[in-house]
Every structure is written in structure tokens, then in C-alpha cells.
Amino acid sequence: MSNKKRILTGIRPTGKLHLGHYFGAVRNWVKLQNEYQSFFEIADVQGLTDNFNNPEKIRNNVKEVTIDLLSLGIDPKISTIFIQSTIPEIAELTVFYSNLVTMSRLYRNPTVKTEIKQKKELFGNSGESVTYGFVGYPVSQAADITAFEGSLVPVGEDQLPLIEQTREIVHKFNSIYGETLTIPEPLLTSTPRIKGLDGNEKMGKSLGNAIYLSDGEKEIEKKVMGAITDPSKIKKDDPANPEICMVYYYHKLLENQNLKTVCEECKQGKRGCVACKKELIQVMMEFLKPIQEKRHYYEEHLEEVDQILKNGSENAKKVAEEVIKRVKENMQINYFK
Numbered sequence: 001m002s003n004k005k006r007i008l009t010g011i012r013p014t015g016k017l018h019l020g021h022y023f024g025a026v027r028n029w030v031k032l033q034n035e036y037q038s039f040f041e042i043a044d045v046q047g048l049t050d051n052f053n054n055p056e057k058i059r060n061n062v063k064e065v066t067i068d069l070l071s072l073g074i075d076p077k078i079s080t081i082f083i084q085s086t087i088p089e090i091a092e093l094t095v096f097y098s099n100l101v102t103m104s105r106l107y108r109n110p111t112v113k114t115e116i117k118q119k120k121e122l123f124g125n126s127g128e129s130v131t132y133g134f135v136g137y138p139v140s141q142a143a144d145i146t147a148f149e150g151s152l153v154p155v156g157e158d159q160l161p162l163i164e165q166t167r168e169i170v171h172k173f174n175s176i177y178g179e180t181l182t183i184p185e186p187l188l189t190s191t192p193r194i195k196g197l198d199g200n201e202k203m204g205k206s207l208g209n210a211i212y213l214s215d216g217e218k219e220i221e222k223k224v225m226g227a228i229t230d231p232s233k234i235k236k237d238d239p240a241n242p243e244i245c246m247v248y249y250y251h252k253l254l255e256n257q258n259l260k261t262v263c264e265e266c267k268q269g270k271r272g273c274v275a276c277k278k279e280l281i282q283v284m285m286e287f288l289k290p291i292q293e294k295r296h297y298y299e300e301h302l303e304e305v306d307q308i309l310k311n312g313s314e315n316a317k318k319v320a321e322e323v324i325k326r327v328k329e330n331m332q333i334n335y336f337k
């Protein structure tokens with residue numbers, strides 16, 4: 001393997017990918033794979049922490065997410081795409097690390113804290129919905145990162161507390177058992193969160209405002225036609241402010257060649273919102289076309305997708321085996337040659 005620095009990042013297979021995933025993360029991963037040795041983990045075990053009672057959902061989405069990643073330009077010839085559960089070393093490391101972190105530290109983890117709060121809002125205050133596995137998932141994520149000696153972890157801001165948690169675990173491990181593990185650094189994406197067409201600060205499946213890479217014209221039409229525009233614009237020829245319009249935000253995001261005209265015509269009251277939305281539908285369909293062509297190819301060649309995941313998992317396992325060997329030696333639990 002090359003001696004380029006390694007990046008490791010993960011994605012939970014809980015749904016198909018949408019434009020928020022692309023502009024917020026995957027676009028950056030596609031660039032990074034040329035500079036770094038890249039490992040992309042389909043985090044099925046982590047996905048199950050929230051969906052243990054819905055295994056079909058995770059299973060189906062492992063394939064969907066892989067197809068999405070391939071269609072967006074993750075290149076299996078230079079990058080490794082693998083499934084978390086195929087690497088038992090991650091589960092072993094999780095158990096070893098669980099001694100190095102206190103319960104109160106996990107409960108104080110801002111990401112975990114927010115997610116527990118959301119669960120309580122959903123299920124009431126009984127606390128019954130919060131499982132051991134859920135509270136412990138940052139430990140498992142530390143195992144994800146260190147099992148592959150990921151030195152850089154491309155993530156969004158919401159994941160920073162998880163990387164910090166990993167760094168603490170690694171420090172503690174190395175100070176007790178000797179220098180063994182690589183200390184990872186987060187690699188923040190410069191793109192801010194992608195807003196929804198409904199004006200929400202975030203595009204998300206649970207928010208019902210996501211535009212999926214696999215959406216057809218009908219779905220796109222429905223979503224774009226319902227988008228929030230400048231509320232002061234009532235009539236077609238009222239001048240408006242594109243900066244507070246979600247349709248304009250998407251014209252910009254998708255780099256419409258005609259952007260200047262859209263902006264000027266809107267300000268001058270020379271453009272109706274319906275026509276403006278119709279133009280956006282066209283721009284979006286154009287943008288999605290090559291992605292959907294690739295998607296279609298992989299849907300017709302599922303055996304190729306399987307092979308990519310199989311090769312990736314074998315490749316990843318080799319690295320994890322080296323790491324676990326060192327870990328066990330240093331923890332003095334390597335009994336036989």
C-alpha cells in the first residue's frame with residue numbers, strides 16, 4: 001500500500017443519500033481520495049444501534065449507500081469501501097476501549113447528549129429507549145478509526161466531539177500499554193450545512209425535505225414547487241430579494257450558468273417564481289443525470305457492487321489484523337504464537 005496519509009470516515013446506512021450528503025461531505029471525499037489513501041466505512045453496526053429492531057432497513061441501505069457513493073465518484077480502484085460488520089477486530093477493540101472511558105464522560109459527550117435528548121422527546125422520559133450500545137457508540141467509533149490507523153477523519157462539525165473522544169481513548173491506551181495507536185485529527189469540511197428547500201437549516205431524511213440522488217422528475221417537481229421563496233413577493237412582477245429565497249439558494253448551489261440573470265430579474269420584478277422554479281427543476285435534473293446514469297448501471301450490475309464491497313472488506317481487514325496484533329501484544333493478551 002502507498003505511504004500516503006490515510007483518511008477514514010464512515011457513513012450509517014440508514015437511508016439513500018441526498019444532495020445534503022453530496023454537498024456537505026461526499027463531494028469533498030471524492031477530491032480527497034486523490035490525495036490520501038482513503039477508507040470509507042459503511043457503518044452497519046453503528047446504524048443498528050438505533051435500528052436493531054429493523055435489520056432489513058440496514059441491510060438494504062448498505063447496498064443503496066454503496067451505489068450512491070460509487071455514482072458520486074468514489075473510485076474503488078483507488079479507495080477502499082468496506083462494511084463495518086465484516087471486520088470483527090472493530091468489535092474486539094470496542095470491548096478493550098470500553099475500560100478506558102467512564103459512563104459520565106459518555107453522557108457528557110455533546111453528540112450523545114443531543115441524541116439522547118431527541119430520543120427522550122420522541123419516547124418520553126423513561127430512559128428505556130437509551131441502550132448500552134447507543135451510549136457506547138462513540139467507543140465503537142473510536143475503534144472504527146483506530147483499527148485502520150486513520151490519521152485524518154473528514155467529518156462535519158456535529159462529529160467533532162466523537163473525534164475528541166477517540167483522541168482521549170487513544171491517549172489513555174498509549175499511556176497505559178505503550179505507544180500503539182495513531183492519534184487521529186479531524187478534517188473539517190469547509191462547506192456549511194446544506195439548507196432544505198423548505199427553509200430548514202438542514203436537509204435531512206427525518207425532516208422530510210431531502211432531495212435524493214435517486215429522485216425522479218416527478219419527485220423533484222413536487223419538492224421544488226413547494227419551496228420557500230421571498231414571502232413579500234405576491235405577484236409575478238413584484239421585485240424580490242433572492243438572498244432570502246430557497247429557490248435562488250439552490251440555483252447557486254447547483255451552479256446555474258444563468259445565475260446572474262436569475263438574480264437581476266428577481267430583483268427587478270422581471271421573473272415569476274413559477275418560471276424560476278421550473279428552471280431550477282431543469283438545472284437539478286441536469287445535475288442528477290450523470291449520477292443517475294451511473295446509479296442505473298450499478299443497479300443492473302449488483303454483482304459488481306458486491307465484489308467491490310468484498311474486495312474492500314478484505315483490504316480493510318488486512319490493516320485491522322496488523323493493528324489488533326499490536327494491541328493484543330501490548331495488552332499482554334497474546335497467548336500463543
Ligand code: TRP
Nearest residue numbers: 008009010011012043046141144
Ligand atoms: N457517526 C458517523 C455519522 O453518523 C458515522 C461514522 C461511523 C463515522 N464510523 C465513523 C464517521 C468513523 C467518522 C469516522 O455520520
Ligand code: SF4
Nearest residue numbers: 245247248266273276
Ligand atoms: Fe426566488 Fe426566483 Fe421567486 Fe426570486 S423569482 S423570489 S429567486 S423563486
